[in-house]
Amino acid sequence: MSTPERQLAVSGVTMRFAGLVALDDVSLSLKRGEVLGVIGPNGSGKSTLVNVISGVLAPTSGTVVIDGHDVTAVAPPIISRHGVARSFQTVRLFRRLSVRDNVAGVVRKAKRPVDQIVDEWLERLGILHLADRLAGDLAYGLQRRVEIARALATGPGYLLLDEPAAGLNDTESADLERVIRSIAEDRELDCGVLIIDHDMRLITSLCDRLQVLFNGKTIAEGIPSDVRNDPAVVEAYLGTRPSPAKG
Amino acid sequence: MTVELLVQQLINALSLGSIYALLALGLAVVYSVLGLLNFAYGEIITIAGYCMFFLVSGGMDFWYAAIFGVIAAIATSLLIQLVAFRPLRGAPANAVIFASFAVSIIIKALISNVISPRPRGIPVPSWVDGVIQLGSFRLPILALITIAIAVVAMVALTWALHYSTPGLAIRAAAEDFTVTRLMGAPAGRLILLAFVLSGILAGIAGVLWIARTGSVSPAMGFTPLLQSFIAIVLGGLGNLRGAVIGGFALAFIEVALQVLLPTAVVPFTAALTLVAVVVILYFRPQGFSKLAQERVA
Numbered sequence: 001m002s003t004p005e006r007q008l009a010v011s012g013v014t015m016r017f018a019g020l021v022a023l024d025d026v027s028l029s030l031k032r033g034e035v036l037g038v039i040g041p042n043g044s045g046k047s048t049l050v051n052v053i054s055g056v057l058a059p060t061s062g063t064v065v066i067d068g069h070d071v072t073a074v075a076p077p078i079i080s081r082h083g084v085a086r087s088f089q090t091v092r093l094f095r096r097l098s099v100r101d102n103v104a105g106v107v108r109k110a111k112r113p114v115d116q117i118v119d120e121w122l123e124r125l126g127i128l129h130l131a132d133r134l135a136g137d138l139a140y141g142l143q144r145r146v147e148i149a150r151a152l153a154t155g156p157g158y159l160l161l162d163e164p165a166a167g168l169n170d171t172e173s174a175d176l177e178r179v180i181r182s183i184a185e186d187r188e189l190d191c192g193v194l195i196i197d198h199d200m201r202l203i204t205s206l207c208d209r210l211q212v213l214f215n216g217k218t219i220a221e222g223i224p225s226d227v228r229n230d231p232a233v234v235e236a237y238l239g240t241r242p243s244p245a246k247g
Numbered sequence: 248m249t250v251e252l253l254v255q256q257l258i259n260a261l262s263l264g265s266i267y268a269l270l271a272l273g274l275a276v277v278y279s280v281l282g283l284l285n286f287a288y289g290e291i292i293t294i295a296g297y298c299m300f301f302l303v304s305g306g307m308d309f310w311y312a313a314i315f316g317v318i319a320a321i322a323t324s325l326l327i328q329l330v331a332f333r334p335l336r337g338a339p340a341n342a343v344i345f346a347s348f349a350v351s352i353i354i355k356a357l358i359s360n361v362i363s364p365r366p367r368g369i370p371v372p373s374w375v376d377g378v379i380q381l382g383s384f385r386l387p388i389l390a391l392i393t394i395a396i397a398v399v400a401m402v403a404l405t406w407a408l409h410y411s412t413p414g415l416a417i418r419a420a421a422e423d424f425t426v427t428r429l430m431g432a433p434a435g436r437l438i439l440l441a442f443v444l445s446g447i448l449a450g451i452a453g454v455l456w457i458a459r460t461g462s463v464s465p466a467m468g469f470t471p472l473l474q475s476f477i478a479i480v481l482g483g484l485g486n487l488r489g490a491v492i493g494g495f496a497l498a499f500i501e502v503a504l505q506v507l508l509p510t511a512v513v514p515f516t517a518a519l520t521l522v523a524v525v526v527i528l529y530f531r532p533q534g535f536s537k538l539a540q541e542r543v544a
Contacts, residue, residue, distance in 0.1 A: 054429055080431030094422040097415075105419040106430040114412075154431050 005068050007031045008053070008084070008158045008192060013062030015048050015216075022048040023059070024216040030158055030192040035184045037207035037224070038196045041236060045216040046196040047089055050160050053194075054086045055079040067157065081108075083157030087164055091143045095136025099127060099146050102135050103153045121149040125179060141172035148179065158192045159183065165199045177202055204228065212236065251383050260502035261495075262390035265397030266455050268494030270471050271478035272404065273448030275490035278479065279421035280441040283343050287327045287350040288475065289468025291446060292453035295320040296463035297358060299454070300369050309372050313454040320450025321443055328442040351468070358465040366464035369457055393455045400451050401491065404444070408487075413440055421485065477524055483534035492535050497524070 008030040015023040023045045030036045038046050051057040053064055058073035065071065066082045094102050103118045110117055122128040125145040130138060135146055144164060151159055161180070165173045184193050184206075197203050203210065204224040211221040214236040220227050227233055277285050298319035302312035331346035379386045408414035420427040420437050428434050449471075456471060457463065475490075478497050482489025500523045504516050512519070528534070 056425075056429070075434070076425075076428045077431050077433050080429060086429060088426075092423055092426050094419045094426070096422055097418060101415055101418070105415045105427075106432070108431065150430065 006157075007067070008194075009063075009065045010049070010053060011063050011065070013049070013052055013059045013064070015045070015052060015057060016060045021216050023052065025062070026213065026216070026218055027062075028211055028218075028221075030194050032157060032190045032192045033184060033187070034209070035180070035193045035195065035207045037203040037210045038194060038213060039198070039200070039203055039210060040213035043215075044213040044236075046213055047162055048216075049213070050086060050162050050194075050196060053079075053160060054084055080154055083155070084160065085151035085154045085156035085158070086160040087144070087147045087151055087162055089162045089166065091140065091147050093135040093143055093146055093150070095134070097135055098132050099135050099138070100131040102146055103150050106150055106154045108155065117153065121153050124152075124182075125149045126175070141168050144168065144172075144176065145179070152183065152189075152191075156191055158194065161193065161195045161197075163197050164195065165197055165202050173199065173202060177206055180206055200228070251385070254384055255386075256502055256506050258386060258390050258394070260499045262387075262393040263502060264495035264498030265394050266452050266459070266494075267474050267478050267498050268491040269397055269400060269448050269452035269455075270475035271482065271490035271494040272401070272487060273445040273452065274472075274475040275479045275482075275485065275487055276417070276421075276448070277441050277445045279485045279487060280417065280424060280437060281332070282424070282485070283332070283340055284347070284476070285327060285332075285445070286344060286347040286472065287331060287354065288347075288445070288449060289470075289472030290351050290354040291320045291323045291327070291449040291468070292456060292471050293354065293358065293463070293465065293468040294323040295450050295453040296369070296457050296467060297362065299457060300367055300463045303369050309370070309375075309458070313458075316454050316457075317447060317450030320453055321446035324442045324446030324449065325439070328438065332438070332442075355465045355468075362465075364465060366462045366467075368462045371458050371461050375458060389458055393458075396451065396455060400448070404448070413437075417441060417444070421487070477521075481524060481527065481534050486534075489534055496527075496535065500524070 010026065010028045013023050013026045014021070026045070026049060028036065028038070038049065040046055048057065052059045055071070055074055055076035055078070063070055063072045066079070066084060069082055071079050071082055094105065097105070099122065100118055103121055104114050107114045107117050119128060119131075122131055125148060127142060127145050127149065130142065135143065138146065148161070148164070164176055164180070168176060180193060180195070183189060183191055195203065195206065207224055209222065210224050210227040212219050212227060212230070212233050219232045219236060220230040274285065274288050277283070295316040299309075299312040299316040302315055303309055327347065327350055331350045332343060335343045335346055375389045375392070377388045379388060379391070408418055416427065416432050416437055417440060420432065424434070427437070452471065474497060475494070478493035479490045480493070481496055482491070482493030497520070501516060501520050504519050504523070505513060508516065508519070
């Protein structure tokens with residue numbers, strides 16, 4: 001199958017860990033400017049998927065193709081250079097570095113001064129006034145923003161957010177939603193966003209499409225309103241319903 | 248104790264501490280990036296020493312030879328990374344640690360067999376051993392040179408780490424190497440840079456060490472390795488500032504014991520220094536660094 005250009009395409013990825021199948025023949029595609037949500041209960045393979053795409057894990061089988069380049073099992077720095085940036089389920093900042101240095105450290109060769117680029121991202125995420133603070137000293141919600149600013153400063157075509165709303169309160173979560181939407185809608189950035197989260201409200205309001213993982217398999221995909229009412233999804237989230245097939 | 252004696256011992260401790268701090272920084276910079284200790288670190292100093300020995304024996308001035316000693320140290324550090332660390336990337340930590348031990352043993356054996364197992368003297372210019380008489384204070388010239396060189400080296404390192412792009416990358420990698428790679432930093436180049444820095448620091452410390460001892464021997468790298476290891480454990484593993492603090496702390500303990508202990512016990516200074524280190528670590532298992540504690544928690 002020929003892959004159209006300018007998209008992140010995961011095809012038939014299976015990831016086995018010593019007897020456990022974390023991902024079972026999972027495929028997905030993410031276009032530039034699109035927001036794709038991947039949901040599913042704990043242990044359904046969501047984070048494993050992000051780890052496979054970003055090169056932390058080499059899949060047992062299947063391929064990851066970015067803008068037509070096969071990057072399956074390629075080292076993380078190279079995948080990053082192909083335009084994939086990510087955040088982490090538990091924030092992983094350079095805690096003893098200033099907010100500015102956290103972001104400046106990832107900026108690649110640019111025509112403009114690094115400081116200017118950093119300032120713009122910090123401004124955009126509303127944390128410019130915290131530029132000189134140590135990242136580890138900030139409140140958790142603010143650390144999330146630094147992490148997203150850092151990911152964006154790598155100049156990604158695809159941004160992978162692993163539970164960006166985890167640990168945030170409602171206000172912070174709403175702010176985050178605004179930021180993510182502005183990123184996806186920014187034509188100049190031309191960036192696709194993949195969000196993993198449990199927060200159904202956030203996910204349904206942000207995402208163009210949803211894909212549901214359960215036990216490492218895709219059990220549903222489509223627009224949020226359809227997916228929410230899909231019987232398989234309801235079952236995965238709420239447990240087995242009495243049905244003739246299962247007794 | 249007179250004020251004069253106190254000042255003299257203080258300078259003594261500062262100068263020894265400067266060497267330990269540089270040594271510890273060199274070991275810590277690789278540890279902070281890779282999370283692995285380079286047990287062939289002492290041999291960087293050994294090779295720098297022998298390089299100087301040959302050049303000085305051939306008639307070169309000690310301080311010119313020192314420059315080549317530092318260059319030899321950088322080359323050795325890179326060689327260690329090429330032979331012991333690079334082929335084993337991704338291998339279990341034990342494998343890499345054993346590989347670095349192996350390199351250490353091979354270098355020692357090569358020097359003993361090819362050159363000589365016996366120590367060789369390096370003539371250090373005699374003015375270095377002089378003292379500057381300042382009123383009633385007698386200040387040893389070598390100690391002052393040592394402190395000055397170490398301060399310049401540490402200021403330069405701090406500046407480079409804080410105000411250069413590769414320096415920032417090293418600091419980021421020291422915090423979280425995995426994330427640094429995920430954000431696109433080329434790991435290979437960062438590791439190489441860490442080994443170059445390690446070589447420079449070991450080289451400078453080695454030159455100062457040799458100026459102090461005036462000799463080289465195949466096993467001369469052991470004490471510097473041991474002292475820098477103790478210093479970085481004291482300072483909190485993987486913490487560069489901690490390495491400096493640990494280096495100075497170790498020197499102060501050592502000098503204080505030498506001065507304060509009765510003459511009969513002085514031969515046991517090294518052992519008692521280790522006892523003091525154990526006591527410190529008993530009460531502060533994370534070493535002196537507050538931030539290192541935070542990281543463990």
